[in-house]
Amino acid sequence: MSTLTAARSAAPGKDTTSAGGFDLPPSQKALIRWNLYLGFSALAFGVVHGLAQALSYGGIDILGWFPGLKNYYQGLTIHGVFNAIVLTFAFANGFLALTTARGLGRKLHDGLLHAAFWTLAAGIALASYAMFTGKASVLYTFYAPLQAHWSYYLGLALLVVSTWITSVNLFITLKAWRKEHPGERIPLLAFVSVATYIMWDIASLGIAAEVVGLLLPWSLGLVSGSDPLLSRTLFWFSGHPIVYFWLLPAYVSWYLMIPKQVGGRLFSDPVTRVVFSLFVLLSIPVGFHHQYTDPGITQSMKVIHAILTFGVFFPSLITAFSVVSALEDGGKARGGRGLVGWFFKLPWGDPSVAAQVLAMLTFVLGGITGLINASFTVNRVVHNTSWVPGHFHMTVGSAVVMTFMGIAYWMVPWLKGRKLWGGKLAVVQSWVYFIGVMALARGLISAGLEGAPRRTFLAGATYGKDTWQLAGYWSAAGGTLMFIGAMLFFLILLMTVLTGKKGEVAEIPVTTTIQPAARAGWELRLDQFRWVVILALILIAIAYVPFLVEYLPAKLTVPAFKIF
Numbered sequence: 425m426s427t428l429t430a431a432r433s434a435a436p437g438k439d440t441t442s443a444g445g446f447d448l449p450p451s452q453k454a455l456i457r458w459n460l461y462l463g464f465s466a467l468a469f470g471v472v473h474g475l476a477q478a479l480s481y482g483g484i485d486i487l488g489w490f491p492g493l494k495n496y497y498q499g500l501t502i503h504g505v506f507n508a509i510v511l512t513f514a515f516a517n518g519f520l521a522l523t524t525a526r527g528l529g530r531k532l533h534d535g536l537l538h539a540a541f542w543t544l545a546a547g548i549a550l551a552s553y554a555m556f557t558g559k560a561s562v563l564y565t566f567y568a569p570l571q572a573h574w575s576y577y578l579g580l581a582l583l584v585v586s587t588w589i590t591s592v593n594l595f596i597t598l599k600a601w602r603k604e605h606p607g608e609r610i611p612l613l614a615f616v617s618v619a620t621y622i623m624w625d626i627a628s629l630g631i632a633a634e635v636v637g638l639l640l641p642w643s644l645g646l647v648s649g650s651d652p653l654l655s656r657t658l659f660w661f662s663g664h665p666i667v668y669f670w671l672l673p674a675y676v677s678w679y680l681m682i683p684k685q686v687g688g689r690l691f692s693d694p695v696t697r698v699v700f701s702l703f704v705l706l707s708i709p710v711g712f713h714h715q716y717t718d719p720g721i722t723q724s725m726k727v728i729h730a731i732l733t734f735g736v737f738f739p740s741l742i743t744a745f746s747v748v749s750a751l752e753d754g755g756k757a758r759g760g761r762g763l764v765g766w767f768f769k770l771p772w773g774d775p776s777v778a779a780q781v782l783a784m785l786t787f788v789l790g791g792i793t794g795l796i797n798a799s800f801t802v803n804r805v806v807h808n809t810s811w812v813p814g815h816f817h818m819t820v821g822s823a824v825v826m827t828f829m830g831i832a833y834w835m836v837p838w839l840k841g842r843k844l845w846g847g848k849l850a851v852v853q854s855w856v857y858f859i860g861v862m863a864l865a866r867g868l869i870s871a872g873l874e875g876a877p878r879r880t881f882l883a884g885a886t887y888g889k890d891t892w893q894l895a896g897y898w899s900a901a902g903g904t905l906m907f908i909g910a911m912l913f914f915l916i917l918l919m920t921v922l923t924g925k926k927g928e929v930a931e932i933p934v935t936t937t938i939q940p941a942a943r944a945g946w947e948l949r950l951d952q953f954r955w956v957v958i959l960a961l962i963l964i965a966i967a968y969v970p971f972l973v974e975y976l977p978a979k980l981t982v983p984a985f986k987i988f
């Protein structure tokens with residue numbers, strides 16, 4: 425009998441992660457909650473300028489509404505940094521700390537939880553100072569030779585350090601658990617959370633080297649020039665895997681929480697472990713796919729990265745299969761019939777579910793457009809056009825952010841001990857944001873195919889094409905709906921925190937698993953992480969060492985550009 429059938433007949437529906445009734449000390453809950461508050465406050469600032477950007481594609485200029493804003497790029501920098509870096513880091517630090525604790529059934533390290541939070545807060549303060557005073561309008565990619573104030577680089581560095589401190593916290597908690605559970609498999613919820621941070625720890629070394637080794641000394645006047653190609657390469661060493669650092673916390677919820685929330689079960693524990701291990705392995709050696717048009721990198725290296733990029737799509741395909749199978753299991757348990765009938769039987773009235781299932785739908789198109797970006801030749805058609813933000817608002821701008829919103833709908837009540845305020849409004853909120861992002865993406869993508877540039881204040885441009893006009897209206901209308909959807913979310917969150925009914929709140933949702941973890945064989949090695957880390961380092965060496973050997977030492981020759 426296969427393990428699968430054995431599991432079905434033996435123990436269907438057993439929570440394999442830990443006992444229910446889990447709780448954390450109030451001080452730890454408060455810190456985790458403040459991570460979410462900081463992250464979502466950043467989002468609130470970020471989306472305000474998002475509205476201006478979307479309207480600009482429709483030819484409408486509202487920059488005058490922003491007191492103190494010096495130019496479009498200052499706002500666009502805040503939009504990118506706050507949404508894509510601050511929100512995602514703060515959320516991961518809070519959420520995956522909680523899932524690790526829940527998975528292992530134990531509390532976290534107090535001091536490290538504090539240290540991560542305050543480092544994050546200091547990073548936000550420094551980067552905000554630079555951005556809001558107009559000293560860092562260099563966008564969230566901060567390509568040299570554009571130069572920002574040192575406080576911007578130091579602030580971003582501290583944000584990364586806060587994720588490292590969180591990693592140490594997770595590792596220490598895991599180590600303590602291991603001591604008490606020799607020979608046991610790591611509970612799946614903790615495994616996927618720790619794997620996410622291991623991936624990011626390796627990935628973030630590139631950006632750390634760039635900032636500490638090149639940009640920070642340069643902005644302080646300690647070295648005379650910058651090396652644009654080397655800094656771009658180090659940036660994209662981290663810049664591709666960062667998208668998995670955004671996405672994997674969402675996957676943690678899709679794999680292990682949503683099945684429970686819809687009344688279904690996760691298909692397979694071993695498959696889930698393999699998928700997260702594949703992300704550790706394959707997320708990093710693909711950065712040159714952001715540099716297809718850069719000179720100074722050989723064609724063959726770019727091709728290697730292109731091929732590996734299609735490799736990292738594979739675990740995402742397994743994810744699509746796994747997640748849909750869990751949803752189908754839930755929908756059928758709720759009486760859904762036929763090929764698609766189960767989909768409509770999902771608990772669409774639960775705002776946490778609605779937000780996350782809609783998030784998954786946006787990700788289908790986000791993934792497909794990503795494959796187009798990754799294709800060596802087709803990339804030329806869309807490179808640096810508005811197609812690109814069209815693509816990533818269907819990934820990080822919706823699949824990830826809507827999942828975070830959906831998680832917040834149970835997590836903030838759980839952390840705060842208050843019921844969610846405005847449940848029905850929360851469902852409406854998700855639909856408004858969802859329809860908005862689809863319209864925005866429709867506009868940006870079609871304009872991009874007609875050559876409309878990204879990172880351009882089109883409302884003030886003296887050129888344009890007729891075909892950009894209708895597309896621009898789609899973007900403007902979609903962006904406005906997204907903005908309204910985001911504002912509704914903040915309202916619901918604020919009202920929950922301030923006025924939500926006190927009392928019993930639902931437990932943290934954790935799914936049961938149809939196929940349990942293997943008890944013997946090679947799979948046990950996955951829990952040691954070191955094997956997959958060694959393999960990942962080998963792949964990274966293959967992908968980057970030839971370039972570095974040919975290119976180094978750094979050529980610090982290009983003088984700073986300060987346009988704004």
Ligand code: HEM
Nearest residue numbers: 471474477478504507508563813821878879880903906907
């Ligand atoms: C109300 C919601 C939002 C609207 C209307 C919006 C709109 C836009 C538009 C039109 C652009 C293109 C600007 C240009 O290229 O000139 C853009 C860029 C961007 N957006 Fe959003 N966005 C929203 C939310 C988000 C969220 C939630 C995220 C991520 C979590 C995000 C991440 C980004 C990033 C990283 C960029 C690129 C910035 C750059 O080119 O440096 N956006 N957004």
Ligand SMILES: [Cu+2]
Nearest residue numbers: 663664713714
């Ligand atoms: Cu990438």
